Amino acid sequence: MLKVGLLGAGRIGQVHAVSIAGHPGSELVAVSDVNAQAAETLAVKYGADACGSEEIISDDSIDAVLIATSTDTHSDLIEVATAAGKAVLCEKPVDLSLERARSCLKAAAVAGQPVMIGFNRRFDPSFAALKASFEAGDIGKGEMLSVISFDPAPPPVAYVKVSGGLFRDMMIHDFDMANFIMGELPVTVFAAGTSIVDPEIGAAGDVDTAVVTMTYTDGRIAVIRNSRRAVYGYDQRVELLGSEGLLQAENMLEHTVVKSTAAGVSSAKPTYFFLERYMPAYQAEWAAFVNAVTDGKPLPVTLEDGVAALAMAEAATMSARQGAPVTLESVYP
Numbered sequence: 001m002l003k004v005g006l007l008g009a010g011r012i013g014q015v016h017a018v019s020i021a022g023h024p025g026s027e028l029v030a031v032s033d034v035n036a037q038a039a040e041t042l043a044v045k046y047g048a049d050a051c052g053s054e055e056i057i058s059d060d061s062i063d064a065v066l067i068a069t070s071t072d073t074h075s076d077l078i079e080v081a082t083a084a085g086k087a088v089l090c091e092k093p094v095d096l097s098l099e100r101a102r103s104c105l106k107a108a109a110v111a112g113q114p115v116m117i118g119f120n121r122r123f124d125p126s127f128a129a130l131k132a133s134f135e136a137g138d139i140g141k142g143e144m145l146s147v148i149s150f151d152p153a154p155p156p157v158a159y160v161k162v163s164g165g166l167f168r169d170m171m172i173h174d175f176d177m178a179n180f181i182m183g184e185l186p187v188t189v190f191a192a193g194t195s196i197v198d199p200e201i202g203a204a205g206d207v208d209t210a211v212v213t214m215t216y217t218d219g220r221i222a223v224i225r226n227s228r229r230a231v232y233g234y235d236q237r238v239e240l241l242g243s244e245g246l247l248q249a250e251n252m253l254e255h256t257v258v259k260s261t262a263a264g265v266s267s268a269k270p271t272y273f274f275l276e277r278y279m280p281a282y283q284a285e286w287a288a289f290v291n292a293v294t295d296g297k298p299l300p301v302t303l304e305d306g307v308a309a310l311a312m313a314e315a316a317t318m319s320a321r322q323g324a325p326v327t328l329e330s331v332y333p
Helices: 013-021 036-046 053-058 072-081 098-111 127-136 157-163 170-183 200-203 275-295 305-320
Strands: 002-007 026-031 065-068 087-090 115-118 142-150 188-194 209-216 221-227 236-240 247-248 258-261 264-267
Touching: 002 013, 002 053, 002 275, 013 036, 013 065, 026 036, 026 053, 026 264, 053 072, 065 072, 065 236, 072 087, 072 098, 072 157, 072 264, 098 247, 098 264, 098 305, 115 275, 115 305, 127 170, 127 236, 127 275, 157 200, 170 221, 170 236, 170 305, 188 305, 209 305
Parallel strands: 002 026, 002 065, 065 087, 087 115, 142 221
Antiparallel strands: 142 236, 188 209, 209 221, 236 247, 258 264
């Protein structure tokens, strides 16, 4: 039984608590948060102890920690947790600074403990099935990838100001999805971003609407589209065109009823947000982590994967500011 300490009792921490407590191979034994009441409330719910992060990390009876704290604490917590002999699952991104993330990667390698980054979308049943079909050769060689990620509404501007920007905060999931499907990093990243959803986001120095085009050594192309506003729901789709066909992963709908009348054909809207859309993915992600740590097998998503996605976000940020393509090698040699 993997004994787990949860660092962070906010919204995403509460999501992870469900997975930890619900898995037969793990037990949530301790919770910490800068908000002591939030930690206490969540701990009581699952029969765990409310502690400080330092206390959890130094507790030899705790085998693993899940880091769901603010991004600016991720690298520090990964380093101290691995140095204390803990296995780690950390929410994305690794850090807001690529340089800091790379130093964290080196430190974790010295510690030698398993570190997995929380790119939960790899574990979404539809996206995983698309990847498996592609690897089975069902559409031949992949030639053009399209990833769409539209949020139903923009986050509060206060969040935007500390998020690191759309490319690091939101699109980083899609950068990782491109790496997951394409199987390698791109050569060039060309980004365009504007603020047309909420002027306050632009005033805060960020964008809320963006398109990134990436090219690969063999001529393949990937396009990512992000928007902070899709009034009809949480739009999450992946399409891969291959030499012998097409693979598409469509939205998860509120229900599967389709109404067909003389007036037309209609169906339900996509689920509203990530909790409804990705809860099965979070559970599958945690199961994969527990299985890998328990069996001593390689993790399906690594700290290096997290640093690579952050490097792509860095390149996209630079490209959008410069209005020109940026080679990934120039930021991630």
